[in-house]
Amino acid sequence: MPGDAEYDLVSVGGGFAGMIAAYRGAQLGLRTAVIERGSEDAYRCNSRFSGGLMHISYKDPANPAEELLSAINEITEGHASPALAKAIVSNCKRGLEWLQAEGARFARLDPSMQRADIGSRAWILAPVRPPVTHLEWKGRGADVTLRLLEQNLVKRGGAVHRGTSVSSLVMEQGHCRGVRVVGSDIAVRTIRASAVVLADGGFQGNREMALSHLTPKPEAVKQRGAGTGVGDGMRMAREAGADITALNAFYGHILCRDAMHNDRIWPYPQLDLLAAAGLLLNREGRRIADEGLGGVFMANAIAREADPLGTTVVFDEVIWHDSGRAAAVAPNPTLVTAGGTLHKANTLAELAHKLEMNATGLEGTVAAYNAAVAAATIGSLTPVRSNKRRKAQQVIVPPFYGAPACAGMTNTMGGVRIDGNARVLDANGTPIPGLFAAGATTGGLEGGPAVGYVGGLMKAVVFGLLAAECAAGGR
Numbered sequence: 001m002p003g004d005a006e007y008d009l010v011s012v013g014g015g016f017a018g019m020i021a022a023y024r025g026a027q028l029g030l031r032t033a034v035i036e037r038g039s040e041d042a043y044r045c046n047s048r049f050s051g052g053l054m055h056i057s058y059k060d061p062a063n064p065a066e067e068l069l070s071a072i073n074e075i076t077e078g079h080a081s082p083a084l085a086k087a088i089v090s091n092c093k094r095g096l097e098w099l100q101a102e103g104a105r106f107a108r109l110d111p112s113m114q115r116a117d118i119g120s121r122a123w124i125l126a127p128v129r130p131p132v133t134h135l136e137w138k139g140r141g142a143d144v145t146l147r148l149l150e151q152n153l154v155k156r157g158g159a160v161h162r163g164t165s166v167s168s169l170v171m172e173q174g175h176c177r178g179v180r181v182v183g184s185d186i187a188v189r190t191i192r193a194s195a196v197v198l199a200d201g202g203f204q205g206n207r208e209m210a211l212s213h214l215t216p217k218p219e220a221v222k223q224r225g226a227g228t229g230v231g232d233g234m235r236m237a238r239e240a241g242a243d244i245t246a247l248n249a250f251y252g253h254i255l256c257r258d259a260m261h262n263d264r265i266w267p268y269p270q271l272d273l274l275a276a277a278g279l280l281l282n283r284e285g286r287r288i289a290d291e292g293l294g295g296v297f298m299a300n301a302i303a304r305e306a307d308p309l310g311t312t313v314v315f316d317e318v319i320w321h322d323s324g325r326a327a328a329v330a331p332n333p334t335l336v337t338a339g340g341t342l343h344k345a346n347t348l349a350e351l352a353h354k355l356e357m358n359a360t361g362l363e364g365t366v367a368a369y370n371a372a373v374a375a376a377t378i379g380s381l382t383p384v385r386s387n388k389r390r391k392a393q394q395v396i397v398p399p400f401y402g403a404p405a406c407a408g409m410t411n412t413m414g415g416v417r418i419d420g421n422a423r424v425l426d427a428n429g430t431p432i433p434g435l436f437a438a439g440a441t442t443g444g445l446e447g448g449p450a451v452g453y454v455g456g457l458m459k460a461v462v463f464g465l466l467a468a469e470c471a472a473g474g475r
């Protein structure tokens with residue numbers, strides 16, 4: 001790092017959000033740098049580990065903006081900030097085209113890998129990761145694209161300081177004027193910058209924060225990602241007077257419980273579709289959540305349980321053969337081939353015995369559920385069952401199956417409050433001069449009671465671009 005580093009813009013974190021902010025800034029003539037805690041060449045971050053699928057609430061980002069806006073409002077049940085929703089739908093297609101112009105390559109999904117609710121023009125970074133259960137990212141689309149953006153940044157005179165951690169912001173009379181950093185080879189020192197973009201990826205890796213906001217037992221929730229987001233950006237923003245949104249939701253999926261100790265069985269397969277077609281039950285054999293709201297919602301519900309390792313996904317032969325095969329990395333058969341536990345029995349009583357679940361509870365729950373599906377009265381079940389994201393179907397054809405589950409937490413949804421230009425807002429809704437935030441460290445777009453998911457990569461791309469453009473425009 002230069003002796004007296006001074007920049008126009010620095011990004012705190014080198015995932016897609018931070019890298020794109022720094023590179024876009026450099027394109028617009030700013031002197032920019034990424035400050036990244038990871039010291040390896042391919043430092044760990046969720047962006048690099050991701051599957052590279054660009055979507056807006058599972059819709060093709062090239063769809064008309066009004067359609068995308070409705071999808072966001074529907075999935076978040078109106079929770080999304082109108083300014084942020086508008087910003088992302090107005091800029092997502094441009095973001096993809098910008099990435100393409102910078103050399104990123106997109107593949108069209110093979111029809112067999114295509115989710116029914118993602119349009120045929122869905123965008124996925126190439127080369128596409130193979131449909132395997134374990135973490136497989138080296139040389140895949142997201143990794144290749146992140147490296148490409150870094151090379152482009154350096155070609156334009158930007159810098160990437162690895163092995164360097166931002167510890168606090170330099171605030172002068174309410175303006176952010178830079179950051180203080182620590183690193184393996186440097187003591188605390190100051191880097192001055194006219195604009196700072198917080199892009200440190202959320203707080204899922206911070207045990208105390210997870211305990212305060214997401215789960216009574218963080219150690220019983222699987223870290224379904226790099227775990228490198230530890231809430232630093234949010235802490236620094238709060239110290240600078242920023243407003244913080246609700247923090248009680250994360251993006252994640254239901255995983256096989258063996259993922260807690262078997263690295264071959266995460267980040268896939270997800271048990272989301274099996275649970276959404278069947279039942280998510282506790283040790284008493286009682287339902288814990290509205291399965292119709294889908295896997296991201298249920299993963300949060302599992303994490304909030306007093307015993308997050310006490311839930312099981314229960315389904316029948318029909319569900320195992322249709323929903324079980326519906327994903328790119330389908331639980332049928334990968335759950336079993338990767339070493340996951342799947343119990344099977346011809347009666348519910350026998351299944352309960354194998355699962356060490358209360359048999360009377362299981363039989364009573366399934367009977368009441370099947371009756372409600374048949375009579376179209378699922379709304380009167382407790383907890384309510386809806387058909388909002390997945391339609392309920394009877395669990396009636398033996399053999400019956402039980403897959404012990406756990407919550408897989410990828411990245412948090414709440415965080416630093418920003419406006420539609422990625423400017424960090426204070427409690428009065430006024431931008432804090434010089435301070436921006438982008439990606440998973442920000443809140444306000446996703447979450448709410450139904451835990452609506454919009455899309456981590458598109459959020460990182462769009463708000464990374466907007467932060468740089470606003471910083472460049474405001475010079």
Ligand SMILES: Cc1cc2nc3c(=O)[nH]c(=O)nc-3n(C[C@H](O)[C@H](O)[C@H](O)COP(=O)(O)OP(=O)(O)OC[C@H]3O[C@@H](n4cnc5c(N)ncnc54)[C@H](O)[C@@H]3O)c2cc1C
Nearest residue numbers: 013015017037045047050051053166201225439440456457
């Ligand atoms: C297995 C997996 C699959 C996924 N698939 C998809 C997908 O297909 N589509 C999709 O939309 N989303 C997907 N996601 C989610 C998506 O990857 C994230 O939402 C997104 O990448 C977040 O980007 P980011 O730049 O905000 O954070 P990150 O990529 O996490 O980057 C944050 C960076 O900040 C650094 N950092 C943290 N604190 C500091 C500090 N104090 N100082 C300096 N640096 C710091 C970290 O080391 C890290 O490198 C997936 C995630 C995973 C794990």
